[in-house]
Amino acid sequence: MSEKNKYGQYFTIDEIASFMVNLIGKDKGAKVLEPSCGEGVFLKYLQRYGFCSLSAYEIDKSLISEYDFIKYESFVSSPLDEKFDVVIGNPPYIRWKNLEQELKNELTANPLWNKYFNNLCDYLFLFILKSIEQLNDNGELIFICTEYWMSTTHSDTLRNYMCQHGYICEIYHFKEAPLFDKVTASFVIFKYIKSNSLKKTIDFYTYNKIGKPKEDELLSKKCFNKQIIPQFRQYERWLLATEEVQSRLKSFEEVCTRPSKSFFDKELYRIGDICDIGNGMVSGADKAFLVSNIDDLNEKERRHLIRVYKAKDIEPYSAKKESYYLFMQDKKINKELFRIEYPHFYTQLERHIDKLYSRYNYHRDIPFWEFVFLRNQKLFERQQDKIFVPCKERISKKKHFRFCFAPEGVYPLQDVTALVPKECCKESLYYLLAYL
Known part of the structure; x- marks a missing residue:
């Protein structure tokens, strides 16, 4: 092709x-x-x-x-x-x-x-x-x-x-x-x-x-x-499903129905009623920001690492692996200072410099050492545990869904969606996870 x-x-x-x-x-x-x-x-x-x-x-x-x-x-x-x-x-x-x-x-x-x-x-x-x-x-x-x-x-x-x-x-x-x-x-x-x-x-x-x-x-x-x-x-x-499956889906949907303000409209309870939902942050070049060896980093560099669950590592209930990504937000730093104070980061990003400069920049001037879109950052930094799920899950290939527990402090990137319980949610996170 x-x-x-x-x-x-x-x-x-x-x-x-x-x-x-x-x-x-x-x-x-x-x-x-x-x-x-x-x-x-x-x-x-x-x-x-x-x-x-x-x-x-x-x-x-x-x-x-x-x-x-x-x-x-x-x-x-x-x-x-x-x-x-x-x-x-x-x-x-x-x-x-x-x-x-x-x-x-x-x-x-x-x-x-x-x-x-x-x-x-x-x-x-x-x-x-x-x-x-x-x-x-x-x-x-x-x-x-x-x-x-x-x-x-x-x-x-x-x-x-x-x-x-x-x-x-x-x-x-x-x-x-x-x-x-x-x-x-x-x-x-x-x-x-x-x-x-x-x-x-x-x-x-x-x-x-x-x-x-x-x-x-x-x-x-x-x-x-x-x-x-x-x-x-x-x-x-x-629906690409048999009559039997469609009937079961309809029954499930009916028990999720809640009282409606309109006689004719049917309203469903949705996960968004009890959880805030957000897709992960966008680096624009995940391979460039992935840190595979943290032992050689200096103390300053270690302070600019975040823990990440990638979609490929998510399993039902838990993640089989977490990764470290460099995550810089210091607006006072320039390229020369970045090279001096974060030498390992600088060397790593230099290997991907063409890709970093060709990222979609959302019409902003973004340094090559920063993510291009800090989407839902405040949501992810809430001091509470979360549920992660791959945001482009192809369920036709699997017989299960991959909702997993994500402890406080772990971030999703663009291939993962986070569910964060709202204050009104009385159920425990583990109950929600098991239900999903």
Whole structure:
């Protein structure tokens, strides 16, 4: 896969493209659209499988392809009136804040974007919705993308639109299998049918291997475990779980319900009601600030160490290891004084100087020996024990959660979230930890 560029491109591997084309249920004369074709891997397999009525868009004119029918222009601004039997591909996904200005301008001028979305939404959303708009009745949409939009608040208009205009019949959940180089995310392939009727269930396949899939395993579906899950419905959360599991989750949620001021609204007890919650401080270069040998430090340097639990060292209930990080906050010190009074720190940071100077500085002039963002520092310095949890935990890979006890004086960095009981909390920290 090529490096990500400004158009949010992550190019699809051959095995996945072949598998997705094989999911098409239409005959070989179907009109097929690839709205973001990249270098043409889907087009290659569409032709190989015998599909001959193909259309494609690609916004990046620098990509070279052998297919002369590709339109090197933006699918977002392409006409809506042309209809297709199948839309297939790997659409770009970029958050609004990361979009190039030219793409933002295009979206703000787009009627569909303005009707359904806003600047809290993802570029991906419009690709899905516009593709459905251009499907014929009973047409098929087959996309590979990250799964986050299936549950986030800002994508609810997209999900409701999809429920109003059809149904999902198949989902292939790859969790965090390395389908794309240098990308860590949970990916799904979904097949959607544009229809006025409704299928009551979804065939839900979960990837059961580690590493990239092989083409024969995908085509035979031997690398998947199959379950039947309830069809997604308008105004409801999309849960990738069986009816039994959903029922148990609903029961659990109901016992967490508290009296509401409104008859119609349901309010839940949340951990934020009894704990202050904060993500850890940001060094901008953890390897540079990690002190592996404290024996050689002078007394001044020792006074500027903090104890840290990193996400990789957190286990259920406790951490298997703590680390020491240099932590300077002396605003009176300059580079020369730092070199003289903190020689071991200076030598260590010098080895990472390029990385330190290239850190995102939050529009401030930050010395290379300081953290870039002291996020929630006062919360962490409260004189009480805390609970830590990895802030980007991928629970699809584990059968347990990793909430751990963190004694007073231990700090979290950016990969860890801290829970600190409020004064109103009557339960002990150990009770909360066991409950979580």
